[in-house]
Structures are given as C-alpha cells and as structure tokens.
Amino acid sequence: MRAGVVRILFFAVSATFTLCAASWGQMTKAQEKQEMGTESHIGKLTGHARAGEPHYRRFCVGCHGVLGDGEGDNAMWIDPKPRNFTLGIFKCRSTPTGTLPTDEDLFNTIGRGLINSNMPQWRPLTDQDRADLVSYVKHFSPRFASEKPGPPIQIPPKPEVTAERIKAGQEVFKRVECWKCHGVEGRGNGPSADTLKDDQDRPIKAFNFHDTERFKCGTTDEDLYKIFMTGLDGTPMPSFMDNLKSEDAWNLTFYMRTLQPMHSKAKEIAGQLGLKPIRPNQPAAQPEAPNQPAAQPETPNQPPAQPETK
Numbered sequence: 001m002r003a004g005v006v007r008i009l010f011f012a013v014s015a016t017f018t019l020c021a022a023s024w025g026q027m028t029k030a031q032e033k034q035e036m037g038t039e040s041h042i043g044k045l046t047g048h049a050r051a052g053e054p055h056y057r058r059f060c061v062g063c064h065g066v067l068g069d070g071e072g073d074n075a076m077w078i079d080p081k082p083r084n085f086t087l088g089i090f091k092c093r094s095t096p097t098g099t100l101p102t103d104e105d106l107f108n109t110i111g112r113g114l115i116n117s118n119m120p121q122w123r124p125l126t127d128q129d130r131a132d133l134v135s136y137v138k139h140f141s142p143r144f145a146s147e148k149p150g151p152p153i154q155i156p157p158k159p160e161v162t163a164e165r166i167k168a169g170q171e172v173f174k175r176v177e178c179w180k181c182h183g184v185e186g187r188g189n190g191p192s193a194d195t196l197k198d199d200q201d202r203p204i205k206a207f208n209f210h211d212t213e214r215f216k217c218g219t220t221d222e223d224l225y226k227i228f229m230t231g232l233d234g235t236p237m238p239s240f241m242d243n244l245k246s247e248d249a250w251n252l253t254f255y256m257r258t259l260q261p262m263h264s265k266a267k268e269i270a271g272q273l274g275l276k277p278i279r280p281n282q283p284a285a286q287p288e289a290p291n292q293p294a295a296q297p298e299t300p301n302q303p304p305a306q307p308e309t310k
C-alpha cells in the first residue's frame, strides 16, 4: 500500500517534470529536429549543427552546458560566466547593437577565445569543425530561426595617425564619457566602475587598457573601432554608433591605443606631445573663472549619473 502510493507519487512527479520540461522546454523534439538542421556559412564553408554536436559534447559542454544555457558543470567556478546560448546575445559582433552576429563573427570568436575569461582559443580544431560548432551554438537560440544578423557596420579606411587626431580623440573620450567607466587613464576605475552589472545582474569590470594589447573581440585597430561602435551586448559597454562620426571614431581609436602597454605610433606621438590624462571636471574651452559658483549644466562634483545600460 505504502509502496503503491510512493510509486504513484513518483509517477506523477516525473510526469509533471516531463511535461514542464517540454513546455519550458528548451525545445520540443520536433523543434529540436528542425534546429539540428541549422547551417552556418563562412566563406566557402558550410557548417552543420548535427556535425557540430559531438565536438560540442566533447569540448564545450563542461562550461556551456548540455542545453547551451551556460550551466555546465564547471560554470560555478568561472567568472565571467559562460555564455547562455539560448538568449542569442553576443558580445563580439560586426553588427549593430541588438542584432544577431554574423556566422563569421561567431567563427572568429570561437577561434580567438575571449581574453580575461576562461573561454579558450579553439584554433586546434579545423575550420570545418569550427563552422559546425557555429551552427550548433546557433541551434540553441530560437532567434537564429526567426531573425537575420544585422548589416555589418562599415569601417572606412584607416587614416594616418597624427598628433592632431590623437588630441581630437582625447576630446572624444572626454565628451562621450568613456572615462565614467574606464577611468580617466583607461584603467577600468572610473566613477561608475564599481556599480556595473551585466544583463543578468552580475557584477562586471570595465576593461583596463593598460593590462593588455588584446581585446575580447579582436586585436586590430579595426576591431577596436568596431567594439565601441557595436557595443558588447549583454554588458554595460554601450554602442556609440549614434554619437560618433567615423572621423571621431578613428581619432578615438588612435587615442585609446596611447593607453595600452605596447609600443605603437600613437603611443610614441602621445609621448612626444607629453599628453596628460583628461580632467573631466574641467570644462574644455572655458577659461578659468575662479571664484564663480559653477552654474553650468555639467556639474563637476556631482556623482555621475548611472550610466545607461543597454
């Protein structure tokens, strides 16, 4: 009798569980079958989710989880947390904020890995393997079935770096307030730095430019340009596409380079200029007006407004 009740209970519980699993259900069987047909196209390569699955199970599952939700067995030890692929939100894109990355973006990310995180480089895998993995990563999110990637942003040819451009770039850095998060010297210690959270409410650090020459999303000047124009979706790092013309964006790129540890022409010029860190509380063009109460819109000693997370 007792055993019977227990058995019935057990049955009821497991049935409920199965039902729930199907309805929250990461995916129903039919959906799953369809999603397993997900393809990716990178140059001449075509990737197939089905072919990516064994690689995913072998190399990725420990962090990103069987369901692609970022809850792999190792996830609890890792900070920042592995990406939850079911959301379809990615940091490294060539596409505008809010849109899906291209297949090539994901392919490059998987090859490059993400510095300042536990996400390794996967260069030892063949290009075909990585293309298959792109498809498998995409198959976890319904977004890829219903939306197209955004149009990749246009990057005009890089101009010659000059002292004028670096100085202009520093003004941009000040004007659009990169320093609020990244700090006046780009050390990741701006006035808002301690308050930053990602979209899943987890604390996140602003990037310290003095630490490294690489970024999560690339290494070249073009990559740097792309990073602040597209933003890193899912993080407080916003897109500046609506605030910056391409001239400004290139000038800012050159200025950011002067903050990094490696030798570069930009850094050399900054040295010759004796460039000092910005002083955000000093209105740019205004001559010193000593004893006057500052009634400007930019009130210097006020705690900076909470940055808009995007």
Ligand code: HEC
Pocket (backbone or CB within 6 Å): 055, 056, 059, 060, 061, 062, 063, 064, 074, 078, 079, 080, 081, 082, 083, 089, 090, 091, 092, 093, 106, 109, 110, 114, 116, 117, 118, 119, 120, 122, 133, 134, 137, 216
């Ligand atoms: C040791 C843990 C670990 C393993 C193994 C791992 N990843 Fe990751 N992955 C991460 C972490 C952590 C992040 C998030 C890093 C961040 O947000 O800075 C991430 C992020 C990603 C992203 C998102 C990039 C973006 O632009 O937002 C992709 C795509 C990805 N991983 C693919 C893979 C694939 C494919 C594999 C297997 C070949 C894999 N990962 C294996 C830890 C791992």
Ligand code: HEC
Pocket (backbone or CB within 6 Å): 091, 173, 176, 177, 178, 179, 180, 181, 182, 192, 196, 204, 205, 206, 207, 214, 215, 216, 217, 218, 224, 227, 228, 232, 235, 236, 237, 238, 240, 252, 256, 307, 308
């Ligand atoms: C609201 C805060 C905030 C502002 C304003 C901000 N950033 Fe960021 N930025 C961040 C955070 C947080 C990260 C780290 C994201 C991560 O690790 O995933 C970041 C990362 C970066 C990175 C490294 C990206 C990578 O791929 O590793 C660059 C480059 C960058 N920011 C440039 C800028 C520039 C240039 C500006 C101004 C035009 C700016 N940021 C303004 C918060 C901000």
